[in-house]
Amino acid sequence: MTSPDSSRDFIAFACERGVLRFGEFKTKAGRLSPYFFNAGLFNDGTSLAKLCDFYAGAILASGIAFDALFGPAYKGIPLVAGIAMALAQRGCNKPFCYNRKEAKDHGEGGTLVGAALAGRVLIVDDVISAGTSVRESVDLIRSAGAIPAGVVIALDRRERGSGQLSAAQEVQSTYGIPVICVATLNDLIGFLAGNDELERNLDAVIRYRKHYGIQEG
Numbered sequence: 001m002t003s004p005d006s007s008r009d010f011i012a013f014a015c016e017r018g019v020l021r022f023g024e025f026k027t028k029a030g031r032l033s034p035y036f037f038n039a040g041l042f043n044d045g046t047s048l049a050k051l052c053d054f055y056a057g058a059i060l061a062s063g064i065a066f067d068a069l070f071g072p073a074y075k076g077i078p079l080v081a082g083i084a085m086a087l088a089q090r091g092c093n094k095p096f097c098y099n100r101k102e103a104k105d106h107g108e109g110g111t112l113v114g115a116a117l118a119g120r121v122l123i124v125d126d127v128i129s130a131g132t133s134v135r136e137s138v139d140l141i142r143s144a145g146a147i148p149a150g151v152v153i154a155l156d157r158r159e160r161g162s163g164q165l166s167a168a169q170e171v172q173s174t175y176g177i178p179v180i181c182v183a184t185l186n187d188l189i190g191f192l193a194g195n196d197e198l199e200r201n202l203d204a205v206i207r208y209r210k211h212y213g214i215q216e217g
Contacts, residue, residue, distance in 0.1 A: 006061075007187040010054045010154075015198065017047055020155075020188075022201040028129055029161075031212060034204035035188070037155050039075065039126035051154070052082030054182045055124065056090055059083070059152055062180045066149040067119030069096040070141060072133045079124050083152075097121075099140060117141055120149035127153050128167040128179065138175055148177050155188075156181040159212040166214045185209055186216075 014020035018041055025036040042051045059066075069087075071080025077098045084096040095115030102111075123137045128151065138148045156168050156179070163170075168179040189209065192202040 006054065006057055007183040008191050010182050011188055011191045013047075013050060013054075014155075017041060022198065022204075031159075034201060034208050037127065037157075039154055048078060048082050049086070052079065052086040053089075055079070055083045055152060055154070056086035056092075058180055058182045059087065059122070060090060060092060062150075062152075062178070064122065064150050064178065064180065065120060066122040067094065068115055068117060068121045068146070069094055069124055070117065070121050070137060071096065071098040071124050072137045073099050073101050075126050076124055076133070079126065083124055099137075112140070112144070117144035117146040119146060121146045122149045123151045125151060125153050127155055127157070128171060134171050134175070138177075148175060150178040150180060152180040152182075154182050156184045158185040158209070158214055158216075160214055164215065169214065185213065 011020065014037065019038055021036050021038075022034060023036070025033045027033050039051070042048050069080050069084055071077050080096045080098050084094060087094055097112055097114035097117055100111045100113065117140070121141045123134060123141075125133055125137075128134060134151055137151075141148045151168075151171060153168070156166070158166055158168075161167050161170055165173060168181070171177070171179055185205075189202065189205055192198050192205060
């Protein structure tokens, strides 16, 4: 689990970069959300390096055992490379791999690029929405004879999917693997409270959590 300070620093960084925005946004589920997180806006060298260092910190703080990293195309490709470098700088050097959407029929061929998938493989992604990317990643890892070790994401929205569980909880329940996150919706609410510039958004975010949030145990 990441420290409260680390999660707070990450949310402050996301707001500063315009990755985390406030207003009224329609989600894929058709809900009107008072905030929107777009990790694709970590789009220069400095911000990507800092993002990947937050991921590395969360991974190491979790204590999860893993042998390799896997990034699903397309957003997972720069993430997995950057996180592997950030981990190496922290003294944890691990191989990484990513997939293509279309199989290559020349050169090395196939859909996988990078290190061979072996042992316990940690999946990296930006968020979990419908869980499609995780399912495809788990299938790829298992078909290579490796074991999915878990998933690490930037932000866990902690809201219900089609049932009572969140997308992250559904992944944990379906595949029996942990989901590690750099920050959660609760961290976001804690950050907004007392923030002179952004606190005006607090009530809307709390109402959204009350209406769509999962039961916290």
